[in-house]
Amino acid sequence: MSVLRFSRVHGHFPSTDERLDGLDPRRWALWSLSRPVLVYLAVAEIAAVAVVCATLDLVPITSQSLIWCGLLLLAEVLHLEASRRIERIRELGADGSPHMHLQSIWIFAALLLLPPPLVVFVIVISYAHSWVRVYRRRSVLHRKIFSAATVILACAAAATILHVGTGGRAAPFMPYLDGFFGMMTLIIAGVAYFGVNYAMVVAVIIVTNPGNPGRKALGNVSDVLIVGAAVGVGCGIALVMTVRPWLLPVLMITPLALQLGLLLPQLQAASRTDSKTGLINVGFWGEVAGRELLRARRLASTAGVLMIDIDHFKLINDRKGHLAGDEVLRAVATTIRDQVRAEDFVGRFGGEEFVVLLPGVGSAEATRIADRVRLSISSLEVELPVRDGETQPDVVRGLAASVGIATYPEHARELGDLLQAADVALYEAKETGRNKVVLSSRACTARIKLS
Numbered sequence: 289m290s291v292l293r294f295s296r297v298h299g300h301f302p303s304t305d306e307r308l309d310g311l312d313p314r315r316w317a318l319w320s321l322s323r324p325v326l327v328y329l330a331v332a333e334i335a336a337v338a339v340v341c342a343t344l345d346l347v348p349i350t351s352q353s354l355i356w357c358g359l360l361l362l363a364e365v366l367h368l369e370a371s372r373r374i375e376r377i378r379e380l381g382a383d384g385s386p387h388m389h390l391q392s393i394w395i396f397a398a399l400l401l402l403p404p405p406l407v408v409f410v411i412v413i414s415y416a417h418s419w420v421r422v423y424r425r426r427s428v429l430h431r432k433i434f435s436a437a438t439v440i441l442a443c444a445a446a447a448t449i450l451h452v453g454t455g456g457r458a459a460p461f462m463p464y465l466d467g468f469f470g471m472m473t474l475i476i477a478g479v480a481y482f483g484v485n486y487a488m489v490v491a492v493i494i495v496t497n498p499g500n501p502g503r504k505a506l507g508n509v510s511d512v513l514i515v516g517a518a519v520g521v522g523c524g525i526a527l528v529m530t531v532r533p534w535l536l537p538v539l540m541i542t543p544l545a546l547q548l549g550l551l552l553p554q555l556q557a558a559s560r561t562d563s564k565t566g567l568i569n570v571g572f573w574g575e576v577a578g579r580e581l582l583r584a585r586r587l588a589s590t591a592g593v594l595m596i597d598i599d600h601f602k603l604i605n606d607r608k609g610h611l612a613g614d615e616v617l618r619a620v621a622t623t624i625r626d627q628v629r630a631e632d633f634v635g636r637f638g639g640e641e642f643v644v645l646l647p648g649v650g651s652a653e654a655t656r657i658a659d660r661v662r663l664s665i666s667s668l669e670v671e672l673p674v675r676d677g678e679t680q681p682d683v684v685r686g687l688a689a690s691v692g693i694a695t696y697p698e699h700a701r702e703l704g705d706l707l708q709a710a711d712v713a714l715y716e717a718k719e720t721g722r723n724k725v726v727l728s729s730r731a732c733t734a735r736i737k738l739s
Contacts, residue, residue, distance in 0.1 A: 325495055329434050332488060336437035339444045343404035347458045356460075356529055357398070357406045363525075363540050364394040364414055370544050372422045372630065391418070392515060393543050396481060396522030399443050400450070400462045401529060407447075407459075411439050438488040446481035449473065462526045478519040518543070562636040564614055565621035570643070573635030577645045578703050580633075584647070584696055591696040592646035592654035595710040596624065596661065599688040599722045601640035608682065612672050616684055619670040627661045643707070651695050651727055658691040658725045665689040666723065688723035690714055699728045 368375070368391065391414055398410040415436045419429075451457065453473030454464040465474055521543055528535045562569045568576070577593070584591045598620060605613040617640065624642055625634050633645040644661075646654055670684040692714025700706040709728040717726040 322495075325492065328492060328495070329430070332434060332441065333437045336440040339440055340404070340408050343444075347403035349403050349406065353402050353406055353460070356401050357410065359529065359533075359536060360394050360398050360401075360410055360525075361413055363536075364391065364410070365417060366540070367391070367394070367543055368414075368418060368421065372418075375418070375422050390514065390518045390521075390543050392481075392518040393522045393525065395439065395443070396446075396478070396519050397525040397529070399446055399459075399481070400465075400523065400526035401460045403459050404443075404447070407443055408440060411436055411443070434492070435489070438485050441488070442481045442483075442485040445484045446477040449477040449480050453477070460526075460530065462530050474523055478516075478523075481519065482515050565617055565636050567621050567625070567642070568633065568635045570635055570637050573633060573637075573643060573645070574703065576633050580645060580647050581696055581701075581703055581706075585701075589648055590650045590698075591706075592644075592649040592651070592657075593694050593696075593706050593710045594642075594644040594646065594654065594658050594661070595637065595692040595707070595714045596642040596644065596658075596665075597690050597714055597718065598640040598665070599690055599718075604684065608672065608684070612682070612684065615672055616670050616687065619668055620665055620687070620689070623664045623668060624661055627664050628657060643710075649695070651693070651698060654693050654695055655725060655727055658693050662689050662691055662723070662725055690717035690722050691725045692717055692728065693725065694728040 371390075395407070395411055395414065398407045402410070415432055419432050447459075447461075450461040450465075450473060453469070453476070454461055457464045464470075521539075524542075525536070525539055528539050560569045560572050561567070577591075580591055583589070598616070601613065601616070604616055617636075621634070621636065621642065624644065628634060628644055628646070631647060635643050635645075637643040644657075646657060649657070665687050666689070668685075668687050670687070672682045672684065692710045692712065694700060694706050694709035694713060696706055699709040713726040713728040717724045720726070
């Protein structure tokens with residue numbers, strides 16, 4: 289949802305989940321939920337539909353409101369596109385707890401400016417966009433629908449307070465909010481917006497996760513502050529759009545700067561980034577990969593793992609020094625990251641080995657990606673820093689890499705087994721001439737421990 293997402297709840301979900309690609313509706317995980325939870329979800333969604341129907345004709349849709357709606361949607365799309373990798377990592381980390389983020393900036397601004405049907409339109413587009421672009425349709429659909437319903441109900445609660453606080457006015461509310469009373473109306477509306485959404489999501493997380501501590505479902509206090517900041521920025525954007533619309537492009541930088549400037553460093557610290565390459569290290573990569581395999585099981589989906597080893601890397605260290613070797617590692621890391629998709633996770637496995645997680649990928653696509661990575665590494669030219677006594681920088685050319693591939697569930701169903709299968713394939717690539725891609729030919733039972 290815009291304030292919170294019904295995020296990665298484990299509880300009573302089966303191994304096959306609903307997807308948008310035409311699976312039999314009788315197999316949807318929705319039907320495996322307990323009857324009270326099904327009733328709760330249905331009531332929330334019916335209430336949201338009722339709110340939409342009841343407010344369709346309350347406020348006329350003007351050309352001005354359509355312009356505002358278009359600007360807010362454009363801003364939301366640009367913001368999410370710029371931050372979608374961060375949001376994906378944060379959502380994976382919000383395991384069994386509410387996921388709070390900054391999209392409510394645009395929804396709360398829409399609430400202050402637009403007629404109810406256009407507010408709902410902004411919510412629907414925001415959710416559809418994030419489901420396709422951030423989660424690549426690899427998130428349970430009924431959770432996203434429920435989350436969107438809670439946001440609609442939260443907006444209805446906040447709009448009721450704004451209606452009363454502006455003396456019975458209808459949208460746009462922003463021109464009628466002024467002075468101390470206007471400020472208090474905005475604060476109460478923001479609390480209602482967050483509170484309704486938060487309470488509904490926490491309730492369903494607790495019910496579907498009976499084995500988890502209740503306090504985990506409440507999330508972190510610092511995350512609540514993110515929502516407060518989002519609501520505040522949303523108020524500022526709504527005000528700018530009504531009195532100084534030409535300032536909107538400048539103000540649009542604020543949420544992205546907050547996300548990249550505040551959240552990204554936190555994620556980097558939490559993920560224990562590899563100091564040499566800037567990639568995530570093997571410990572955090574293992575956590576993310578484990579969660580992605582759980583998701584693949586629930587969605588009856590696939591996942592691929594690439595193990596990449598730089599051929600004859602020791603010769604670079606021996607002939608040109610370890611600093612040169614570090615430059616090559618950084619260049620190869622950048623190349624791998626550039627050649628895979630935004631939603632893939634690249635880690636340094638150790639030494640000159642790298643590991644890539646490819647969610648939603650089967651053997652054929654994993655092989656194509658692996659060969660693209662291999663060819664890009666072979667075309668690298670790494671310019672080394674000029675050393676004392678030299679006038680021209682040395683350049684490392686002719687790099688090569690071997691790649692081993694394994695996929696879930698074809699080659700293994702557990703992360704350790706999947707890594708072992710990819711490692712065996714990598715060993716085969718090394719033994720049969722190097723600078724090649726080898727797909728695992730068998731399932732493995734040995735385990736590799738991630739530490």
